[in-house]
Amino acid sequence: MATKRPSSAIEDYLRAIYGLVERGVEVSNATLAKRLRVSPSSVSGMVAKLADLGLVTHVPYHGVELTEPGRRAACDVLRRHRLIELYLVEELGYTWDEVHVEADVLEHAVSDSLIERISAKLGDPTRDPHGDPIPAADGSVEQPPTHLLRDLEPGASGEVARVWDTNPEILRYLAHNGITLGARIEVLERQPFGGPLVVRVGERTHSLGNEVTAVLLIRVPTSQ
Amino acid sequence: MATKRPSSAIEDYLRAIYGLVERGVEVSNATLAKRLRVSPSSVSGMVAKLADLGLVTHVPYHGVELTEPGRRAACDVLRRHRLIELYLVEELGYTWDEVHVEADVLEHAVSDSLIERISAKLGDPTRDPHGDPIPAADGSVEQPPTHLLRDLEPGASGEVARVWDTNPEILRYLAHNGITLGARIEVLERQPFGGPLVVRVGERTHSLGNEVTAVLLIRVPTSQ
DNA sequence: ATAGTGTTTTCGGCATGCCGAAAATTCGAG
DNA sequence: CTCGAATTTTCGGCATGCCGAAAACACTAT
Numbered sequence: 001m002a003t004k005r006p007s008s009a010i011e012d013y014l015r016a017i018y019g020l021v022e023r024g025v026e027v028s029n030a031t032l033a034k035r036l037r038v039s040p041s042s043v044s045g046m047v048a049k050l051a052d053l054g055l056v057t058h059v060p061y062h063g064v065e066l067t068e069p070g071r072r073a074a075c076d077v078l079r080r081h082r083l084i085e086l087y088l089v090e091e092l093g094y095t096w097d098e099v100h101v102e103a104d105v106l107e108h109a110v111s112d113s114l115i116e117r118i119s120a121k122l123g124d125p126t127r128d129p130h131g132d133p134i135p136a137a138d139g140s141v142e143q144p145p146t147h148l149l150r151d152l153e154p155g156a157s158g159e160v161a162r163v164w165d166t167n168p169e170i171l172r173y174l175a176h177n178g179i180t181l182g183a184r185i186e187v188l189e190r191q192p193f194g195g196p197l198v199v200r201v202g203e204r205t206h207s208l209g210n211e212v213t214a215v216l217l218i219r220v221p222t223s224q
Numbered sequence: 225m226a227t228k229r230p231s232s233a234i235e236d237y238l239r240a241i242y243g244l245v246e247r248g249v250e251v252s253n254a255t256l257a258k259r260l261r262v263s264p265s266s267v268s269g270m271v272a273k274l275a276d277l278g279l280v281t282h283v284p285y286h287g288v289e290l291t292e293p294g295r296r297a298a299c300d301v302l303r304r305h306r307l308i309e310l311y312l313v314e315e316l317g318y319t320w321d322e323v324h325v326e327a328d329v330l331e332h333a334v335s336d337s338l339i340e341r342i343s344a345k346l347g348d349p350t351r352d353p354h355g356d357p358i359p360a361a362d363g364s365v366e367q368p369p370t371h372l373l374r375d376l377e378p379g380a381s382g383e384v385a386r387v388w389d390t391n392p393e394i395l396r397y398l399a400h401n402g403i404t405l406g407a408r409i410e411v412l413e414r415q416p417f418g419g420p421l422v423v424r425v426g427e428r429t430h431s432l433g434n435e436v437t438a439v440l441l442i443r444v445p446t447s448q
Numbered sequence: 449a450t451a452g453t454g455t456t457t458t459c460g461g462c463a464t465g466c467c468g469a470a471a472a473t474t475c476g477a478g
Numbered sequence: 479c480t481c482g483a484a485t486t487t488t489c490g491g492c493a494t495g496c497c498g499a500a501a502a503c504a505c506t507a508t
Contacts, residue, residue, distance in 0.1 A: 007464075007465090009464075009465065009466095028485080028486090029485070029486055029487085030484095030485065030486085038465090038466075038467095039466075039467055039468075040485080040486065040487085041466090041467070041468075041469090041486085041487075041488080041489095042465070042466055042467070043486090044486065044487050044488080045465075045466085045487090045488095046465075046466095048487090049464095049465095060473085060486080060487075061472085061473055061474065061485080061486055061487080062474090062486095088338075091315070091345075092338070092341045092342070092345060093341065094341075101335075102335055102338055105333045105334075105335070106330070106333050106334070108333070109329045109330050109332070109333035110329075110330070111325075111326055111329070114312075114316070114326055117316045117317065117318075118316070121315075121316060231494075231495090233494075233495060233496095252455080252456090253455070253456055253457085254454095254455065254456085262495090262496075262497095263496075263497060263498075264455080264456065264457085265456085265457075265458080265459090265496090265497070265498075265499095266495070266496055266497070267456090268456065268457050268458080269457090269458095269495075269496085270495075270496095272457090273494095273495095284456080284457075284503090285455080285456055285457080285502085285503055285504065286456095286504095
């Protein structure tokens with residue numbers, strides 16, 4: 001029998017930790033506090049609790065790491081979150097900038113059986129509307145090899161595989177400029193000193209700032 | 225701007241009070257405690273809080289009554305609850321005995337905008353899978369005139385308009401015997417001393433106990 | 449009137465999670 | 479090595495909601 005689900009607060013922390021690791025961001029008390037919009041002292045308290053529960057390992061004054069049960073629980077939440085996002089887009093006409101807030105709440109409220117019906121109705125998809133992989137019901141995740149747009153050299157091209165951000169404004173900006181999942185994108189030139197990257201998407205060229213290029217993951221055909 | 229939504233606990237109490245009134249059950253501390261599966265002392269505490277918030281009036285040691293703001297808030301929750309139930313049946317293949325538990329949780333998690341999209345997708349329905357009226361977005365509810373099956377005399381007939389219960393076993397029992405919304409039902413005879421009511425539904429006759437006849441609402445053609 | 453019964457309320461307590469202020473720790477610069 | 483800044487933890491406190499035990503109340507029957 002499936003063991004009971006953690007509290008929403010716990011699930012929020014687990015998903016946040018997983019998300020930071022996934023993006024290669026250091027998982028510190030401070031980054032967690034910022035991401036969860038909570039005070040650092042609250043993070044200390046909750047991390048102690050997570051460690052008690054065996055969901056993370058914690059070296060005081062140093063880092064936090066998910067244990068295997070913790071990773072598994074995080075994947076469960078992530079699966080729910082991403083399936084809900086996709087469902088809202090596919091079945092209820094949401095756009096990719098609207099779904100995150102809604103899914104943040106619903107991920108804690110849907111039952112396992114509901115989420116499996118949703119998955120079935122969507123044809124057991126493996127990507128959410130932002131290109132993020134949807135963990136399978138058994139907790140496995142496939143992370144396809146991609147490159148940050150920021151790291152590509154002029155001349156490189158590929159297609160937009162994933163947008164690593166939840167900020168509705170950035171997402172609307174991208175969609176408005178035709179930068180959506182699957183769009184072909186070619187790097188034309190890079191301005192020095194942290195300047196914008198000039199890219200071509202379809203007929204148009206855009207100068208993209210750091211906030212944007214650090215968030216777009218590109219699938220490059222001949223990787224390596 | 226819509227004022228913030230009450231806590232889930234508060235919404236649960238409001239919906240419970242509304243539900244008891246709707247069924248003509250006395251709204252006492254005890255009935256509330258039983259319906260919410262909570263201790264009587266918890267009810268006392270929460271009722272005091274609801275009174276503070278102006279959602280109910282409370283005469284200590286006597287009854288609780290919804291104020292107009294309280295009724296309105298209860299209808300909001302009820303609208304969400306019933307739309308979710310219908311949605312699960314229509315779009316995700318749930319049966320009428322499965323939806324209640326799921327909706328109990330989701331009613332607190334769906335945003336107003338999501339619920340309106342759901343309502344639109346369903347064609348702004350006015351009945352949920354149990355025949356319960358779905359309050360409109362403006363808080364108005366229509367209660368169609370019906371009769372408890374228990375109160376009908378032999379010879380009377382009508383169609384099943386509503387099932388006033390959430391117990392999955394009763395609901396499965398009814399569905400299994402063809403007693404679903406819209407089914408024609410005719411009272412054949414009434415056994416005395418609280419005995420069963422014999423009814424005909426389609427080709428078959430059933431002897432229905434009190435638990436069942438007290439829960440079936442019948443629309444009788446020539447009311448009066 | 450009053451005793452008894454059942455209901456309701458009050459009271460202190462517990463669990464979860466949040467906070468700010470102050471103490472503890474780390475780590476780089478000098 | 480030591481000082482100081484930044485981070486992290488500890489501590490006491492608060493809010494929400496739940497509980498059980500005991501006191502307060504209402505209502506019925508004598």
